[in-house]
Amino acid sequence: MSITIQQIEAFITVAEHLNLSEAADRMFMSHSALSKTIKRFELSLGVQLFIRENRGMSITPEGNNLYALLREPYRSVASALDTVINSQRIKSSQINVGFPDSYYYIPYYNIIKESITKFCNIKPSIEINETIHSYDDLMMSLIGKGTDIIIGQTAFLERIKDVEVLELFSSTSYIVIAKDHPLAVFDSIAFHQLENLTLYVIKVADENEQRKNINTMCKNLNFSPKDVVIVPNTFSLLHAINAGKGVALFAKVDNLTTSMSLKYYPFPNEFGNAAKVKIGAVWFPHSVSEDMRCFLDILKVTAAESDYYEQKNTNGRSLMTDNSKLPD
Numbered sequence: 001m002s003i004t005i006q007q008i009e010a011f012i013t014v015a016e017h018l019n020l021s022e023a024a025d026r027m028f029m030s031h032s033a034l035s036k037t038i039k040r041f042e043l044s045l046g047v048q049l050f051i052r053e054n055r056g057m058s059i060t061p062e063g064n065n066l067y068a069l070l071r072e073p074y075r076s077v078a079s080a081l082d083t084v085i086n087s088q089r090i091k092s093s094q095i096n097v098g099f100p101d102s103y104y105y106i107p108y109y110n111i112i113k114e115s116i117t118k119f120c121n122i123k124p125s126i127e128i129n130e131t132i133h134s135y136d137d138l139m140m141s142l143i144g145k146g147t148d149i150i151i152g153q154t155a156f157l158e159r160i161k162d163v164e165v166l167e168l169f170s171s172t173s174y175i176v177i178a179k180d181h182p183l184a185v186f187d188s189i190a191f192h193q194l195e196n197l198t199l200y201v202i203k204v205a206d207e208n209e210q211r212k213n214i215n216t217m218c219k220n221l222n223f224s225p226k227d228v229v230i231v232p233n234t235f236s237l238l239h240a241i242n243a244g245k246g247v248a249l250f251a252k253v254d255n256l257t258t259s260m261s262l263k264y265y266p267f268p269n270e271f272g273n274a275a276k277v278k279i280g281a282v283w284f285p286h287s288v289s290e291d292m293r294c295f296l297d298i299l300k301v302t303a304a305e306s307d308y309y310e311q312k313n314t315n316g317r318s319l320m321t322d323n324s325k326l327p328d
């Protein structure tokens with residue numbers, strides 16, 4: 001019998017939700033991966049734990065008994081492991097910061113790089129360790145204690161349970177096409193001109209969920225793409241657009257980091273709010289050391305001084321600082 005901690009965690013999570021989709025979101029796994037994990041657990045035990053039905057699922061008497069037996073021991077083990085990991089991290093002389101791979105390409109991440117430089121000047125004995133992940137792996141790196149802080153689109157990262165979120169700034173999305181694309185002859189582009197073109201997006205969530213959200217977004221923007229192609233990273237997206245395979249709704253990239261010939265069109269005025277994407281830092285509050293708090297304070301101040309910072313006026317409306325310095 002070969003049983004893993006992941007299988008036990010999967011069993012307990014499914015038992016508490018009795019919904020594979022909800023449990024998969026909680027564990028940041030795909031629906032199919034979680035289903036396979038549960039089946040392997042049942043095969044190892046030789047016991048059926050859940051009954052799959054058209055309208056959902058229910059737990060068997062055997063599953064219910066096992067849940068009662070495992071729930072508290074599992075939580076004790078998980079708590080003990082967290083205590084050991086967190087105590088070592090707080091004593092550590094480094095802070096591990098995770099980013100999506102767009103960190104390499106997009107100028108607004110220079111704010112983070114500037115913050116790291118400031119922090120290292122203040123605390124030269126503390127090392128900032130920067131790692132790059134896909135969005136799925138980025139979230140799992142925080143949950144699995146591989147990173148102390150992760151930075152990216154808050155709409156996805158704040159899904160992690162029990163985290164603190166510091167909104168840093170707003171990035172601006174553009175309609176991105178190749179410079180030799182047929183649409184590139186126009187001075188401006190309306191969304192209806194993207195009708196029946198292939199839309200490229202970077203994977204940030206369960207693929208079925210993401211496709212559903214993308215289709216809703218496109219409907220709100222008044223166009224229907226011919227197809228939605230989900231790619232694993234920023235380079236794959238930029239390469240496909242540069243090759244004329246389709247279009248993207250994405251931030252401007254730093255021309256110094258790529259030789260690609262891309263053209264960027266602002267969203268039409270009536271869709272200006274849809275162009276704004278919140279970027280923030282996310283961490284577990286119980287693992288914050290004094291050094292990490294210092295780094296977060298520097299991040300906050302540096303972001304507030306940037307051209308990408310978004311403030312609120314007394315009426316609660318968003319006010320962007322002067323964007324005239326945004327890179328072309």
